[in-house]
Amino acid sequence: MTSTADSARTLKPAVDLAQSTRRFPGESALYRRARNALLAEEIELRRHIERVAARRRALPPGGDVPENYRFEGEYGPTTLRQMFGEHDTLVTYNWMFGPKRSRPCPMCTSLLTALDGEMADILQRVAFAVIARSPLERLTAFKKERGWRHLRLYSSGGNTFNRDYADEDPEGDDNPAFNVFFRSGDTVRHFWGDEMGPLTADPGDDPRGAPDPMPLWTILDMTPGGRGADWYPKLEYAVK
Template identity: 65%
Template sequence: MKAQASPDRPLESALDLAARTGRRFPGESPAYRDARLALLAEEIELRRHIERVAEQRRRLPPGGEVPQDYVFMGAQGAVMLSELFGIHDSLVVYHWMYGPRAERPCPMCTSLLSALDGEVPDLLQRTAFVVVARSPYARLASFAIERGWRHLPLLSTFGNSFNQDYIDEDPEGPDVAGLNVFKRESGVIRHFWGDEMNEQTADFGQDPRGAPDLMPLWTLLDKTPQGRGRDWRPSLGYE
């Protein structure tokens, strides 16, 4: 039986943990193995940092109480923010860039949502989850059919101030992507966390993105020799 982690038990050296791997690949050189073990130690440290950040996020003090019980439009008609929690006390909201002025939705958002579509049944075991966009609901539903989405709960924010309040989206301006999490406690709904990593917080020469990256696409490409690159983006369709 594996020893259980304890907050009082100091972490072992990442290098020592890396040295325990017994994995070897056909034809690898000693130089490759040395470099791979050094990289493995860094990957272990990255995993630890992700855990520390997640714990720090969970320790945030109570966020602001939502100013109103926003009304959205979905497959069953009008639905209020308070109703979106269902049996859960947390609610994750992804803001999809697909407003009424956009001819087509954002390819990057769409790529991410296509990946999440298959995860929704699993997500709903732990939290409530919805996708919102400014276009009228019928437009969102039509694109979902085109894309083959089966599970994403889509809602329209058309006519309310939710996007303006929680992702600083100008009602007359361009669409904005975002992620927000809300918490319900004793009947009170508060904002828990929202992404704030954008163009203003991006490192020079890098695309603005959150950490960890939400998109499986980029996470996988980061493991390839060519990486994610700087001159390619996903498309809504391929020939």
């Protein structure tokens, strides 16, 4: 698969680019050969990520949003169109913190905590909304507890947004979901939604998306022990 961007330029073979001149103290020739081979794979992975992103951007127009959903926001009732603000693009994340949960999903919370730190930069390009079915008071109370500063929270308890765009059963469990919407004039269309999950997971792998939006996993994937299988992010940790 070759993207339009790749076809317009000639790329050197990854193995040619991967002949790194870097050397770390004490490394062996065996290590350097293996590291350069891995570097070639990393270059190919970067290129593949770029090809996938280009194909995503080239998607044909998605479906018209069937209604101007109404949410309870931190500054009063809000519609989906109002969430866009000055932007033409809106990213939404369905947070697993429905009314049946006593506490929110730790994995979602880990991701959102990382995104809160990036939000001032993200909001330069697009609007971003965190949506959950719990009453707004529960959402904002946890926001204060967690110390989030920039995330914008909305309760969808009074509409069908989670059913329509996160494939949730109103009587069932919560589902995490990223969705992207695009506004042109008075028309709002769905641009993209993540569709990777348990049914698309390979044996033994987490049902994660690609690229993985979790900075936590990106860091751990660089380590000898990887992600591990005997732990899970927590909502709070004991102070040492």
